[in-house]
Each structure stands twice: as structure tokens, then as C-alpha cells.
Amino acid sequence: MNEFNEKHIADLSAMVGADRFSTGPSNRELHLRDISFHQGSLPAGIIWPVATEEVARILAWAYENNVPVTPWGAGTSTEGNPVPTRGGLVMDLTRMNRILDIRPQDLQADVEPGVLRKELNRQTGKHGLFFPPDPGADATIGGMIANNASGVQTVKYGATKDYVMRLTVVLPRGQVIHTGCKAPKSSAGYDLTRLFVGSEGTIGVVTEATLRLTGIPSH
Incomplete structure (x- = not known):
């Protein structure tokens, strides 16, 4: 699907406002590829939600109208x-x-998916803490969770999956679920959090995450 009809455009514009939905060619081209060699199919439109409730409405509408949806972060994937x-x-x-909360005493931070990795570490660094997974690029936290990002520090610190404690996720039909918890240790029920980490947006869109932090090494 490379073009929306007038009803599609009216529906999506009404959900978020005309300033956060675009069918302009420049925006569509910008979201056509990441930094890899892979070539996509030109999207019909781009939408910028700012809340879980908006993501839920958008996905519910897309499901009902049989419109493919691709989540997008910083576009730094290779x-x-x-x-x-x-x-x-x-x-x-x-x-x-938004960085919703940093709790130094708990070694945790609550963030939205569009937070950039370096910005998170700038803010947590004020408390002597950091989020260790480092894929090299200044990726969004949502993108790192979706791809279970790892990098040069993985041998010592582990991958993104080792630092995700709790998620808010919107499912394809628009249902909002919460997985995991903020407790350091829990063995209650299925580990749905690990199911979504690395799923690349295929089974749900992450809209909030609680992350585990660790102390910045002295050298």
C-alpha cells in the first residue's frame, strides 16, 4: 500500500492532528530506508504519536482497515x-x-521508546549510573528493545534483554498490556517481557519501559 485514500487521511489526521501526520513525499522518502542496503516499499504516510493511547487508537484503526504498520525509531539500524x-x-x-523517572536507589529508569541512548546515559550519569548496551549508533531505546541490541560491551555487560524489567506494549488490535515488574526478582507467570524484546515490532509496539541501570566503572 503506497497511497492512502481521502478517508484514510481524514481518519489519521483526526487522531493526532494535521501537524503529526504526513503524506508529504520528503517525509515518506525519509522513512523508506535505514543505513543498511535494504530497500523498502514507499510508505503511504507517516504518523507521530505522543502517548500510549494514541498508539492504541492508530493500531486498532490499522487493523480494522488492513493497513500495514511499521514502527520507526532513529533509523540507525544496519x-x-x-x-x-x-x-x-x-x-x-x-x-x-521522555525520561519519565530515574530512581538511583533502585538502579532503574522509566522511559518512553523515543529516548535516545546517549541522552539517557547523560541523565543517568548525573547519578553515577548508565545503561550499558551500546550498539554503536545513538539508537532509540524502543529500537534497542525491539532488536535486542548489543555491541562492543556485550561480553562484559550483556545485551538489551538483560536490562529490560517491565514494558507497556500495544498489541496489533490496539489492546494495551503491561509485562514484567519493577521488582529485582520475580518468577510469577510467563516471561512476556523477553517475548517482546527482540521481536522487531512484529507482535506489538513498546510505549514505555523500565530499565535496569548499573554503576559507571571507575576506569
Whole structure:
């Protein structure tokens, strides 16, 4: 799907406002590829939600109208992860970029998916803490969770999955669920958090995460 009809455009504009939905060619081209060699299919439009409730409404609408949705973060993937392969709607989550809370005493931070890794570490660094996974690029936390990002520090610190404690996720039909908890240790029920980490946005869109932090090494 490379073009929306007038009803599609009216519906999506009404959900978020005309300033956060675009069918302009420059925005569509910008969200066509990441930094890999993979070539996508031109999306019909781009939408910028700013709250979980908006993500839920958008996904419910897309499900009812059979519109493919591709979540988008910083577009720094080298593997084609955010590339829209079927056109449709690209959901750009970069405006959901708030660090909701940092709890130094608990070694935790609550963040939205559009928070950039380096910005998170700038803020947590004020407390002598950091979020260790480092894929090299200044990726969004949502993108890192979706791809279970790792990098040069993984041998010592582990991958993203080792630092995700709790998620708020919107499922394809618009249902909102919460997985995991903020407790350091829990063995209650299925580990749904690990199911979503690394799922590349195929089974749900992460809209909030509680992350485990660790102390900045002295050298």
C-alpha cells in the first residue's frame, strides 16, 4: 500500500492532528530506508504519536482497515529492521521521548521508546549510573528493545534483554498490556517481557519501559 485514500487521511489526521501526520513525499522518502542496503516499499504516510493511547487508537484503526504498520525509531539500524516492506503507515515514535523517572536507589529508569541512548546515559550519569548496551549508533531505546541490541560491551555487560524489567506494549488490535515488574526478582507467570524484546515490532509496539541501570566503572 503506497497511497492512502481521502478517508484514510481524514481518519489519521483526526487522531493526532494535521501537524503529526504526513503524506508529504520528503517525509515518506525519509522513512523508506535505514543505513543498511535494504530497500523498502514507499510508505503511504507517516504518523507521530505522543502517548500510549494514541498508539492504541492508530493500531486498532490499522487493523480494522488492513493497513500495514511499521514502527520507526532513529533509523540507525544496519539490518533493515525499520524498513517498511509493504508500504502502509510508518509510526515514528521519536516524539515519545521522555525520561519519565530515574530512581538511583533502585538502579532503574522509566522511559518512553523515543529516548535516545546517549541522552539517557547523560541523565543517568548525573547519578553515577548508565545503561550499558551500546550498539554503536545513538539508537532509540524502543529500537534497542525491539532488536535486542548489543555491541562492543556485550561480553562484559550483556545485551538489551538483560536490562529490560517491565514494558507497556500495544498489541496489533490496539489492546494495551503491561509485562514484567519493577521488582529485582520475580518468577510469577510467563516471561512476556523477553517475548517482546527482540521481536522487531512484529507482535506489538513498546510505549514505555523500565530499565535496569548499573554503576559507571571507575576506569
